[in-house]
Amino acid sequence: MTRPNIKPxxxxxxxxxxxxxxxxxxxxxxxxxxxxxxxxxYSFEINVLATKEDVRRAVExxxxxxxxxxxxxxxxxxxxxxxxxRGKTRSWKKAVVTLRDEHRIDFF
Numbered sequence: 001m002t003r004p005n006i007k008p009x010x011x012x013x014x015x016x017x018x019x020x021x022x023x024x025x026x027x028x029x030x031x032x033x034x035x036x037x038x039x040x041x042y043s044f045e046i047n048v049l050a051t052k053e054d055v056r057r058a059v060e061x062x063x064x065x066x067x068x069x070x071x072x073x074x075x076x077x078x079x080x081x082x083x084x085x086r087g088k089t090r091s092w093k094k095a096v097v098t099l100r101d102e103h104r105i106d107f108f
Contacts (some may be wrong), residue, residue, distance in 0.1 A: 015049060022058040026107055029095065034105045041098045042088045042105055046072070048093045055095045065103035 027043040033039040046055055052070040059067055077089040
């Protein structure tokens with residue numbers, strides 16, 4: 001007997017983030033600038049509760065551009081040592097947003 005292919009429903013949250021709460025800051029790095037010039041991709045630090053759809057909506061409304069693709073990463077905090085104690089940096093979430101060819105974002 002085979003099981004039917006039923007996809008589970010995504011968890012629906014009642015939390016609705018505003019656009020300025022989703023995008024915390026742009027990540028301006030050497031690698032990020034290379035991606036923006038060559039592949040039209042931009043990196044942002046985002047809220048850990050934000051979804052890909054939240055990021056798409058926030059970028060489109062704040063920067064007045066059209067988004068082609070959103071990829072997200074959960075970045076785990078690293079362990080660090082301070083004097084004689086061990087600590088850990090905070091974990092954070094990163095989004096790489098690919099824009100359509102005719103759109104650009106100017107940070108500078």
